[in-house]
Amino acid sequence: xxxxxxxxxxxxxxxxxxxxxxxxxxxxxxxxxxxxxxxxxxxxxxxxxxxxxxxxxxxxxxxxxxxxxxxxxxxxxxxxxxxxxxxxxxxxxxxxxxxxxxxxxxxxxxxxxxxxxxxxxxxxxxxxxxxxxxxxxxxxxxxxxxxxxxxxxxxxxxxxxxxxxxxxxxxxxxxxxxxxxxxxxxxxxxxxxxxxxxxxxxxxxxxxxxxxxxxxxxxxxxxxxxxx
Amino acid sequence: xxxxxxxxxxxxxxxxxxxxxxxxxxxxxxxxxxxxxxxxxxxxxxxxxxxxxxxxxxxxxxxxxxxxxxxxxxxxxxxxxxxxxxxxxxxxxxxxxxxxxxxxxxxxxxxxxxxxxxxxxxxxxxxxxxxxxxxxxxxxxxxxxxxxxxxxxxxxxxxxxxxxxxxxxxxxxxxxxxxxxxxxxxxxxxxxxxxxxxxxxxxxxxxxxxxxxxxxxxxxxxxxxxxx
Amino acid sequence: xxxxxxxxxxxxxxxxxxxxxxxxxxxxxxxxxxxxxxxxxxxxxxxxxxxxxxxxxxxxxxxxxxxxxxxxxxxxxxxxxxxxxxxxxxxxxxxxxxxxxxxxxxxxxxxxxxxxxxxxxxxxxxxxxxxxxxxxxxxxxxxxxxxxxxxxxxxxxxxxxxxxxxxxxxxxxxxxxxxxxxxxxxxxxxxxxxxxxxxxxxxxxxxxxxxxxxxxxxxxxxxxxxxx
Amino acid sequence: xxxxxxxxxxxxxxxxxxxxxxxxxxxxxxxxxxxxxxxxxxxxxxxxxxxxxxxxxxxxxxxxxxxxxxxxxxxxxxxxxxxxxxxxxxxxxxxxxxxxxxxxxxxxxxxxxxxxxxxxxxxxxxxxxxxxxxxxxxxxxxxxxxxxxxxxxxxxxxxxxxxxxxxxxxxxxxxxxxxxxxxxxxxxxxxxxxxxxxxxxxxxxxxxxxxxxxxxxxxxxxxxxxxx
Numbered sequence: 001x002x003x004x005x006x007x008x009x010x011x012x013x014x015x016x017x018x019x020x021x022x023x024x025x026x027x028x029x030x031x032x033x034x035x036x037x038x039x040x041x042x043x044x045x046x047x048x049x050x051x052x053x054x055x056x057x058x059x060x061x062x063x064x065x066x067x068x069x070x071x072x073x074x075x076x077x078x079x080x081x082x083x084x085x086x087x088x089x090x091x092x093x094x095x096x097x098x099x100x101x102x103x104x105x106x107x108x109x110x111x112x113x114x115x116x117x118x119x120x121x122x123x124x125x126x127x128x129x130x131x132x133x134x135x136x137x138x139x140x141x142x143x144x145x146x147x148x149x150x151x152x153x154x155x156x157x158x159x160x161x162x163x164x165x166x167x168x169x170x171x172x173x174x175x176x177x178x179x180x181x182x183x184x185x186x187x188x189x190x191x192x193x194x195x196x197x198x199x200x201x202x203x204x205x206x207x208x209x210x211x212x213x214x215x216x217x218x219x220x221x222x223x224x225x226x227x228x
Numbered sequence: 229x230x231x232x233x234x235x236x237x238x239x240x241x242x243x244x245x246x247x248x249x250x251x252x253x254x255x256x257x258x259x260x261x262x263x264x265x266x267x268x269x270x271x272x273x274x275x276x277x278x279x280x281x282x283x284x285x286x287x288x289x290x291x292x293x294x295x296x297x298x299x300x301x302x303x304x305x306x307x308x309x310x311x312x313x314x315x316x317x318x319x320x321x322x323x324x325x326x327x328x329x330x331x332x333x334x335x336x337x338x339x340x341x342x343x344x345x346x347x348x349x350x351x352x353x354x355x356x357x358x359x360x361x362x363x364x365x366x367x368x369x370x371x372x373x374x375x376x377x378x379x380x381x382x383x384x385x386x387x388x389x390x391x392x393x394x395x396x397x398x399x400x401x402x403x404x405x406x407x408x409x410x411x412x413x414x415x416x417x418x419x420x421x422x423x424x425x426x427x428x429x430x431x432x433x434x435x436x437x438x439x440x441x442x443x444x445x446x447x448x449x450x451x452x453x454x455x456x
Numbered sequence: 457x458x459x460x461x462x463x464x465x466x467x468x469x470x471x472x473x474x475x476x477x478x479x480x481x482x483x484x485x486x487x488x489x490x491x492x493x494x495x496x497x498x499x500x501x502x503x504x505x506x507x508x509x510x511x512x513x514x515x516x517x518x519x520x521x522x523x524x525x526x527x528x529x530x531x532x533x534x535x536x537x538x539x540x541x542x543x544x545x546x547x548x549x550x551x552x553x554x555x556x557x558x559x560x561x562x563x564x565x566x567x568x569x570x571x572x573x574x575x576x577x578x579x580x581x582x583x584x585x586x587x588x589x590x591x592x593x594x595x596x597x598x599x600x601x602x603x604x605x606x607x608x609x610x611x612x613x614x615x616x617x618x619x620x621x622x623x624x625x626x627x628x629x630x631x632x633x634x635x636x637x638x639x640x641x642x643x644x645x646x647x648x649x650x651x652x653x654x655x656x657x658x659x660x661x662x663x664x665x666x667x668x669x670x671x672x673x674x675x676x677x678x679x680x681x682x683x684x
Numbered sequence: 685x686x687x688x689x690x691x692x693x694x695x696x697x698x699x700x701x702x703x704x705x706x707x708x709x710x711x712x713x714x715x716x717x718x719x720x721x722x723x724x725x726x727x728x729x730x731x732x733x734x735x736x737x738x739x740x741x742x743x744x745x746x747x748x749x750x751x752x753x754x755x756x757x758x759x760x761x762x763x764x765x766x767x768x769x770x771x772x773x774x775x776x777x778x779x780x781x782x783x784x785x786x787x788x789x790x791x792x793x794x795x796x797x798x799x800x801x802x803x804x805x806x807x808x809x810x811x812x813x814x815x816x817x818x819x820x821x822x823x824x825x826x827x828x829x830x831x832x833x834x835x836x837x838x839x840x841x842x843x844x845x846x847x848x849x850x851x852x853x854x855x856x857x858x859x860x861x862x863x864x865x866x867x868x869x870x871x872x873x874x875x876x877x878x879x880x881x882x883x884x885x886x887x888x889x890x891x892x893x894x895x896x897x898x899x900x901x902x903x904x905x906x907x908x909x910x911x912x
Contacts, residue, residue, distance in 0.1 A: 060532055061358075064523025067516065067539060068581075069814050071889070073547070073565075076516055080543055083523060087536055091529070109529075115447065119343050122350035125524075129357050130289075130753050132816035199883025205755070219343065288760055292751025295744065295767060296809075297586050299661070301775070301793075304744055308771055311751060315764055319757070337757075353752075358525050360588035427655020433527070517814075571903065575799050578806035585813050586745075675799065 006149045011194045012141055012187045014203075015210040022214045026142065027150050031221035036154045038165035040228075042101075045167065047227030049098050051117045051220070053108040056094060058121035060086040062128060062140060069133040078189045082144070085182055097169060116223040120216035127209055134193040138206050141190060142214040148183025151175030234377045239422045240369055240415045242431075243438040250442045254370065255378050259449035264382045266393035268456075270329075273395065275455030277326050279345045279448070281336040284322060286349035288314040290356060290368060297361040306417045310372070313410055325397060344451040348444035355437055362421040366434050369418060370442040376411025379403030462605045467650045468597055468643045470659075471666040478670045482598065483606050487677035492610045494621035496684075498557075501623065503683030505554050507573045507676070509564040512550060514577035516542040518584060518596060525589040534645045538600070541638055553625060572679040576672035583665055590649040594662050597646060598670040604639025607631030690833045695878045696825055696871045698887075699894040706898045710826065711834050715905035720838045722849035724912075726785075729851065731911030733782050735801045735904070737792040740778060742805035744770040746812060746824060753817040762873045766828070769866055781853060800907040804900035811893055818877040822890050825874060826898040832867025835859030 007013050016023050031048070034040035063086060066079035095105045124143075128136030151174025154160045162168045173179060198206075235241050244251050259276070262268035291314060294307035323333045352371075356364030379402025382388045390396045401407060426434075463469050472479050487504070490496035519542060522535035551561045580599075584592030607630025610616045618624045629635060654662075691697050700707050715732070718724035747770060750763035779789045808827075812820030835858025838844045846852045857863060882890075 057529060057532070061524045061526060064520045064526070064532070064535065067520025068518075068524060070517060070520070071814075073513060073543075076513070076520070077543060079520065080539055083536055084540070087529075087533060115343065115347050118351055118444075119347035122354045123346060126350045126354045126357070129354070129813075130755075130816075132814075132819065135816065195885060196889070197886055199885045201879060201883045202881055205880070216346075285757060285760070289752045289754060292748045292754070292760070292763065292767075295748025296746075296752060298745060298748070299586075301741060301771075304741070304748070305771060307748065308767060311764055312768070315757075315761060357585075358527075358588075360586075360591065363588065423657060424661070425658055427657045429651060429655045430653055433652070571799065571803050574807060574900075575803035578810045579802055582806045582810045582813070585810070672802075 006152055007145065007184075007187050010187050011190045011198070012145050015138065015141065015207060018203075018207045019211040019214055022211050022218070023142075026214050026218045026221070027146060027153070029218055029221040031225050032150055035167045035170065036157060036160035036165075038161050038167060040167060042166075044224045044228035046101055046103065048221075048224035049094070049101060050103055050108050050111045051114050051223065053091075053094055053098065053105075054111060054113050055117050055121055055220070056086055056091055058117075058125065059140075059143070060091075062121075062124055062136065065125065065128050066133060066136055066140075069128070069136060071133070075133065075189075075193075078185065082182070082186070089178075093173065114223055116216070116219045120213070120220055123216055124213060127213075131209075132197060134190075134197045134202070135206070135209060137186070137190050137193055138209050139213050141186065142210060142217050144186045145183045145190075146214070146217065147174045148180055148186075151179060152183075234380055235373065235412075235415050238415050239418045239426070240373050243366065243369065243435060246431075246435045247439040247442055250439050250446070251370075254442050254446045254449070255374060255381070257446055257449040259453050260378055263395045263398065264385060264388035264393075266389050266395060268395060270394075272452045272456035274329055274331065276449075276452035277322070277329060278331055278336050278339045279342050279451065281319075281322055281326065281333075282339060282341050283345050283349055283448070284314055284319055286345075286353065287368075287371070288319075290349075290352055290364065293353065293356050294361060294364055294368075297356070297364060299361070303361065303417075303421075306413065310410070310414070317406075321401065342451055344444070344447045348441070348448055351444055352441060355441075359437075360425060362418075362425045362430070363434070363437060365414070365418050365421055366437050367441050369414065370438060370445050372414045373411045373418075374442070374445060375402045376408055376414075379407060380411075462608055463601065463640075463643050466643050467646045467654070468601050471594065471597065471663060474659075474663045475667040475670055478667050478674070479598075482670050482674045482677070483602060483609070485674055485677040487681050488606055491623045491626065492613060492616035492621075494617050494623060496623060498622075500680045500684035502557055502559065504677075504680035505550070505557060506559055506564050506567045507570050507679065509547075509550055509554065509561075510567060510569050511573050511577055511676070512542055512547055514573075514581065515596075515599070516547075518577075518580055518592065521581065521584050522589060522592055522596075525584070525592060527589070531589065531645075531649075534641065538638070538642070549629065570679055572672070572675045576669070576676055579672055580669060583669075587665075588653060590646075590653045590658070591662070591665060593642070593646050593649055594665050595669050597642065598666060598673050600642045601639045601646075602670070602673065603630045604636055604642075607635060608639075690836055691829065691868075691871050694871050695874045695882070696829050699822065699825065699891060702887075702891045703895040703898055706895050706902070707826075710898050710902045710905070711830060711837070713902055713905040715909050716834055719851045719854065720841060720844035720849075722845050722851060724851060726850075728908045728912035730785055730787065732905075732908035733778070733785060734787055734792050734795045735798050735907065737775075737778055737782065737789075738795060738797050739801050739805055739904070740770055740775055742801075742809065743824075743827070744775075746805075746808055746820065749809065749812050750817060750820055750824075753812070753820060755817070759817065759873075759877075762869065766866070766870070773862075777857065798907055800900070800903045804897070804904055807900055808897060811897075815893075816881060818874075818881045818886070819890070819893060821870070821874050821877055822893050823897050825870065826894060826901050828870045829867045829874075830898070830901060831858045832864055832870075835863060836867075 031040065031044065035045070060083055063079050063083035067076050067083065070076040070079055098108060124139040127139040151171060154171045155175035160171070162171055165171070259268065259272065263273070288311055291307050291311035295304050295311065298304040298307055326336060352367040355367040379399060382399045383403035388399070390399055393399070487496065487500065491501070516539055519535050519539035523532050523539065526532040526535060554564060580595040583595040607627060610627045611631035616627070618627055621627070715724065715728065719729070744767055747763050747767035751760050751767065754760040754763055782792060808823040811823040835855060838855045839859035844855070846855055849855070
């Protein structure tokens with residue numbers, strides 16, 4: 001089954017298994033289901049898009065932090081690639097995409113930051129600053145790898161529609177090969193860091209971080225739905 | 229008038245004046261008015277107390293950060309005094325106080341952190357990490373000095389009651405001379421830092437920070453009320 | 457005169473003017489003069505090259521930190537460009553260049569870090585962490601813009617030789633148009649940040665930072681010479 | 685034997701064992717031997733004292749950072765106690781002590797920071813910022829616990845003299861019961877953090893950090909000797 005296979009045998013899979021209910025609440029959230037089925041109200045999607053723009057800016061900052069926290073040139077290149085992906089690809093894609101939805105970049109930059117956006121982004125950044133590079137990547141994982149899982153599932157889900165789905169571009173962006181590679185690279189980096197800085201003693205705190213970030217992602221979907 | 233006099237002629241007063249409506253929404257919030265009048269539902273107060281315990285722990289971390297960010301021994305002593313005040317006085321007072329309300333420290337330590345607590349504390353910490361010591365103190369000011377202003381006003385407000393008010397101890401804690409000194413010291417430190425690191429060019433960003441922190445304080449009161 | 461024109465009318469020029477003697481000690485250091493004249497002992501250059509490789513890795517981390525500390529997408533892109541320049545251009549150029557000098561990347565990665573390398577890199581990083589984005593860029597400026605000034609002068613200096621100078625490639629790398637653009641962009645970013653976060657009150661501390669970083673650069677040249 | 689017993693069975697003992705030669709170079713440095721024997725030139729001691737004052741200020745900042753990086757109220761109290769020990773006891777003792785050696789606090793505050801002081805303090809702070817609380821405490825350990833070991837050994841060393849030794853007050857400060865408790869508490873905190881955040885995978889990097897900090901301490905003694 002697609003779901004079970006995604007990232008099997010990785011630290012990510014262990015963290016996900018340890019937070020099964022919270023994880024399901026996130027990747028199977030109504031917002032996600034409706035987006036896949038093409039039934040999500042446009043107001044919900046527009047709210048999400050605008051806040052996601054603000055979110056991406058802080059997420060790029062988190063990758064900058066990961067560059068700073070790196071201990072090897074390889075770590076640094078991994079983080080710099082994630083940063084470039086956001087600044088050069090995701091933000092641009094977002095801006096282009098949003099303009100199709102009638103949201104200009106200038107409008108998005110002026111949006112008040114929702115409490116949900118603030119709670120999530122500052123939690124991740126602060127967790128990464130207080131902890132080490134492994135703590136930071138674990139805090140990023142529900143978003144970076146989770147979006148990969150959601151896209152992967154939607155591409156295979158018989159109840160999801162792409163033809164005639166006004167959100168089809170979103171599904172293809174995250175389910176497509178390029179983003180799947182980004183998610184896989186993030187998972188591999190997580191495993192490398194765990195080999196160098198992890199161990200059984202750290203799992204309890206890492207699970208706390210992963211669960212907290214997962215719940216904050218869930219709140220982010222809910223913020224979208226609440227606008228509809 | 230007590231209100232107008234509080235901290236007049238200081239950077240704090242300028243920041244407050246620049247965010248007048250948000251500030252009023254915070255210091256005159258229903259939670260505050262009802263607490264002063266003794267009519268606040270106990271469930272609201274209990275919710276607030278439990279989250280304030282978690283809040284204080286992160287606020288102590290912010291003072292640790294201020295020690296780290298200090299450039300003089302005097303800055304460091306100022307921040308270390310704030311830290312000691314939280315760890316040695318406020319947390320203890322909180323624990324003692326909460327036990328009278330039937331909340332043990334062990335119970336509070338196990339409370340899930342509310343989204344409002346998380347948004348506020350991580351915003352302040354992250355703002356202080358990304359910016360300098362002045363940014364950090366400005367992010368702390370709505371709480372540290374604002375509680376002083378609220379306590380100061382309640383001690384003078386003819387519509388506030390202390391006799392027979394079950395929240396009288398709270399009012400005396402923040403309106404009393406000890407806390408008023410803490411708030412005044414924080415205001416003086418803000419002015420010193422502005423003289424050394426500030427200037428007109430920085431006001432726009434400092435006001436943004438002050439306003440954001442003020443709104444997050446307002447959300448914190450609301451979280452209490454919502455529990456009633 | 458080439459010297460006087462470089463970056464005239466900028467914050468950089470003001471900082472340089474405030475530290476005139478220290479600045480001269482850096483940009484006119486014996487290491488620099490001899491490199492320009494082609495008379496620098498190879499052992500000195502080789503020592504410099506190896507430590508500069510370690511230095512660049514930490515400098516890339518400083519640009520990661522600048523991405524994290526950014527408050528606008530433009531700040532972030534500026535810092536990300538600096539980061540990419542180091543990771544994609546300078547490190548590669550360095551490795552290629554060093555291999556011509558008989559130093560492999562693997563050898564360089566194993567070199568013990570000299571005290572001078574450590575003092576300089578950690579000073580810059582820590583200054584940037586304790587202060588704000590302006591403090592960080594000022595700490596970076598003696599290196600980033602200073603190398604531009606040194607290259608610029610060498611290209612115009614009648615006593616410098618490029619033909620038959622075994623260090624000609626170094627001179628062309630830093631005096632050439634590509635690096636001159638990097639240095640000019642860093643100067644412009646410094647001015648933008650000063651407009652947003654600076655002011656007369658901050659000059660004293662910014663000058664301290666600039667002077668300290670300049671002296672640490674001078675120590676870095678001296679470390680090279682001491683190996684000869 | 686006193687030496688073997690100090691902190692036996694702890695993470696500190698494992699780190700020390702992994703860096704045996706570097707450790708010996710530090711705790712048996714000529715500066716230390718001569719101080720113990722009372723034969724250290726006064727100029728060396730005076731140089732050390734002045735720089736140690738600057739060092740302590742940055743070390744206090746490192747304890748502030750440890751408060752910030754804490755994940756429990758107990759971690760925070762441990763770090764806050766270390767901070768208070770420096771600000772309230774060590775700095776004061778230092779100032780009093782230095783005045784007996786003809787160095788006023790105002791003079792010390794104006795001293796240029798030696799390269800050795802800068803390299804050591806910024807390395808520790810930056811290591812702590814890039815890594816987690818365990819990395820930070822490991823970077824602090826050669827100083828905090830190492831001084832305890834040096835004082836402990838001097839109190840028992842038949843070749844060390846305290847009667848008529850002009851450095852007797854230094855020996856008693858670090859060999860005395862109060863400081864021995866500070867060192868023991870730091871060792872216990874290290875063990876607690878390793879239980880929660882450590883594991884075999886992390887030892888290689890922790891040993892690197894411990895060795896680097898030990899060498900930087902050795903450089904600090906040497907800076908004192910070089911002034912004689």
